[in-house]
Amino acid sequence: MSRKDTGKILASMLKSTEYISCGAKIRLILAMAFPAMCAQISQILMHYIDASMVGQLGPLQSAAVGLVSSSIWLIGGICLAVVSGFAVQVAQNIGACKLIKARAATSMGFFCLITLSLLLSVVSAVSADRVPYILGGTEDIAPMASSYFLIYMCAFPVLVMNMYAASLLQATGNIRTPSLLNIGVCILDVIFNFIFIFPTRRFEILGCTLTLPGFHMGITGVAAGTALAEGVICVIMLWMLLVRNEQLHIRREKLYISPPVIFRAFRISAPICLDHLATTGAMVASVAIVSVLGTRAIAAHSFAITAESFCYMIGYGTAFAGTSVIGQCVGARRRDLARNFTVIITVIGVGMMTLAAVVMYVTAPVLIGLLTPDEEIRELGTAILRIEAFAEPLYGASILIAGCMRGAGDTMIPGLMNSGTMWLIRIPLSLLLVKTMGLQGVWVAMALELCIRGCLFLLRLRGDGWLKACDRKKSAV
Template identity: 45%
Template sequence: MKEKMWMVLRLSVPAILAEISSIVMQYIDAGMVGSLGADASASIGLVASTTWLINGIGMAVAAGFAVQVAQFVGARQPRQARDTMRQAMGICALIALGLSGTAVSLSGALPRWLGGSETVCVMASQYFLVYACSLFFVLNRQMASHMLQCTGDMKTPSALNMLLCVLDVVFNTFFIFGCGLGVLGAALGTAASEVVIAGMMVGKMCFGSPILTIREEGSWRWQKQTMRTAFAIGALIAIEHSVVNVAQIVIVGIVAPLGTVAVAANSLAVTAESLCYMPGYGIGSAATTLVGQSVGAKDWGAVRAFADMATLLGVGIMSVTALGMYMLAPFLFETMTNDLQVRALGVQVLRIEAFAEPFFAASIVIAGALRGAKDTLMPSLYNLASMWGVRIVLSIVLAPVYGLPGVWFAMAFELGVRGCLFVYRLRSRKWLKIPETGAERSVFV
């Protein structure tokens, strides 16, 4: 048991550090843009949910192949792992080009559809256009990062993702202040850092990974079974991400009529909250790798143990970070904006959300563990039902009466419901479809 917990920690820590460094750099990034005024912060916040939607599709494509790589590694079939990675590269490139073209065509109209003011819409369109042009590099970085993680190499993607954040700040400083480009400079800085790190990440995958290297024998030919499995996993995740992120865009539409201060506070509060939940995503990535490799090795006891331990670790860490987020909320907003109204409103909503973070942790980590076992249908249904049936409905009801705090109360309540659903799924063991035995009981029981 101790050995398994050590393995969870060993794979989780690099991913957690990468996620935390990413958020620290986002704070600095937000502070740079926030110094330009509430309109600048609101312009990025207005299109943020759409960028999450597109990134989610890219992550779903990567996950469809990466889970197979993890299981091939666990089954000690490196040739099949290499073949799967090569097929993923081709599919990822095609989807990235398609998404980029679509996003470019929507960059002018999207901010207006989301209800932004004229000033905000101009800056938001510029930001989204640059983001759209960088999508090929964004999606390839995501794909290579997932592939390396699923071979058990958490350190390289974590280190490169941390470097991505550092470069983002360096390039942003140059473009925003050195060149005086404002919000456009923030987009250019982020895009430049993505180009650099995508090249390094793909290079490591293709030439530096002992398992995935293209120097070893392998095939670039697309195989029906691999594509079918990738589609079965990735399509559900993509649909889930898409519908959930459409819901988040709807939330932005609900917040937008509340005014520029509310939009800016909402955007910055989302950035601030990520300091709390990003460790959960790091542990979730480790859970996907460990569960996937254990499934490939047909070690069902290890599958259960890793899923349970990762969940307990995630809930524990995010409970601590939630307490820190509640206490440090005023300081966090002081670092991101000079607008006193935005600060006051942001602190209020962030403290509402702190109470839901342990439940959010459960949903994030369990989803990662279930993904490693190719169980994606029920998690997707849980996310869709809770987002649309709880968060959207409550936000529509509460926003006109309580403003932005009402929207964030709806979010906190929905995360509580979602967390309970995922814990139920984990305890049911239906995701494994194997008999329960007394020697392999869950630590939750």
């Protein structure tokens, strides 16, 4: 199956009244999920290389980036939730062949996201000096963390526009284009970071001397390189969406503010936003818990999260495909396909994450070792990464099922399950176990919470609650 045809193939399945084989559905999901997984893995590889570059600067610089990373995720998740509110509507309207409404939702999304991202960028820039200290940072790392945070958040609106354009292309069933462009972000990020972080250097290759320019910006070069890479790809992404895309390209249609579209986006995105605030807030709290253990514990915690991302981003890539597929199934009023595709997506994703978890457990010393030359950080990072490997299959189940239910517009209960297990299980257990087990205790608490969360999502998948939400969307599209 050609990846270029996935959108058209899905549309034909939704219109067909004949039996669709399980093999055809699996091939469609794999064709849509594979480029998304590659993009997610390449992004993690980008962060991995970035972390390795920063690790070469020293443990203080690594700790500075790790200190504010969770806060950046927190702010980014707010806009990601709003992106989902509009992208789900676009997918559902495309599934229902209501392209004018799909374009109306697209334009409303641009207006709301530009306004929100600019506001968050200004607030973050003003408070950049105080954020590291609020998170428990000490005088030796707080100034570096503040500079990194400031540069990154000044470029935040560009990152949000890139995110929104990619989500809309995925909503049309075109997973390949945004995935390839996101891989391009990763490649440019590595190149730019190498130039911005380090000083000008000379290399001898086959007797020839090559000079590689560098600005020697250190930790701030990481944020500057990422911002520039996102800006270049954002221009291309918007062109592919607004000029080249068949369903959503700009037409001579009257643009107007549509309160129903905004209200529906709020109804979908508000639970996602609250969930992300609660879960990422719990991650910030975890960083605060870890920070009392010292600089090397913070660095090991940050490196292990980066290394673990290779595993769970496979699930997120498949979940993105699931959101698009289920959204269009709901728009086409195909309840049967919505449930069937969700089960297939969950089985495929959990299987791949299980294999990835085995690889992660075996290669943990190598994954952490590539990030830092510090032996103590390597040993600590390896230990906690192997603890987390046992939770990856059930963690994958929660990611995949939540992504599919998001496409159906069912976001409230999944959000409550995510945030509830974080604050009622992970944080209390972390506070209890950190006293006796140190950093390993924090990661034991994390693994147990993820396993419980996965079981809850599997139980919800067996029921009909999320399908009732799917049915209610029939009259809303």
